[in-house]
Amino acid sequence: MYIDTHAHLTFPDFAADLPEVIKRAREARLEAIINIALDDGAVSRSRELSRDYPDFIYTGAGLHPHEASEWNDNSYKKYRSLAKEQKLIAIGETGLDYHYKLSPIDQQKKVFRAFLQLAQELGLPAVIHSREAARDTIDIIREENKGKLKGVLHCFAGDPDLQRAALDQGLLISFTANITYPKADLIRTAAKETPLDRIMIETDCPFLAPQAFRGQRNEPSYVVKVAEKIAEVKGLTAEEVALATTANARRLFGI
Numbered sequence: 001m002y003i004d005t006h007a008h009l010t011f012p013d014f015a016a017d018l019p020e021v022i023k024r025a026r027e028a029r030l031e032a033i034i035n036i037a038l039d040d041g042a043v044s045r046s047r048e049l050s051r052d053y054p055d056f057i058y059t060g061a062g063l064h065p066h067e068a069s070e071w072n073d074n075s076y077k078k079y080r081s082l083a084k085e086q087k088l089i090a091i092g093e094t095g096l097d098y099h100y101k102l103s104p105i106d107q108q109k110k111v112f113r114a115f116l117q118l119a120q121e122l123g124l125p126a127v128i129h130s131r132e133a134a135r136d137t138i139d140i141i142r143e144e145n146k147g148k149l150k151g152v153l154h155c156f157a158g159d160p161d162l163q164r165a166a167l168d169q170g171l172l173i174s175f176t177a178n179i180t181y182p183k184a185d186l187i188r189t190a191a192k193e194t195p196l197d198r199i200m201i202e203t204d205c206p207f208l209a210p211q212a213f214r215g216q217r218n219e220p221s222y223v224v225k226v227a228e229k230i231a232e233v234k235g236l237t238a239e240e241v242a243l244a245t246t247a248n249a250r251r252l253f254g255i
């Protein structure tokens, strides 16, 4: 019924009990998980997971803006081959993160542009990360969208300008369990104002556990909490949100 459209299952946090985590996800009525792999090792482990859990775990790959410094002259080609060899269903995450600035801003922008070009060349959706960088994210999406860009603004933090621009550009918006946090009025407003056919849900686990489990490790089964909160702000049932967001995810990722 649900799809967790953004998880990091190859992080060390899941090394000890991943089969249990996946079992709980199935029990919570998840029908797929998009696993986001952020280095070469993670891509191959994610592919193994796709073989172990066919039609349940899918792989997207990119470089987090924190690691944009690792991009070099061969990277574009490398990701192009990876996409074909490893059956990637999405490019990313990629984007801009000015909160910690772990990679220089100019390098983040350059890599973000390259991934948006690659996603369009391959006809794959881009998974976009934007933190405290709304203005530059909007400019780059507008400039790089050659009319073929599809994708999602993941872990949406609620900036209304970014929300409008993303919807204008045909992107979807994905919400995590930070929508359940007491101070997250901006995010709840954004969910209320985003049309249901443009919304997806995700955990971004192991990060951002829902309010009820805050401070603990997050996991895909908790994506249900995101659906419940969106249902609450939109005056719908969790089932209605699940049906719509799952259809949106299947359409976007072609799964």
Ligand SMILES: [Zn+2]
Pocket: 093, 129, 130, 154, 155
């Ligand atoms: Zn992210």
Ligand SMILES: [Zn+2]
Pocket: 006, 008, 036, 093, 204
């Ligand atoms: Zn992520």
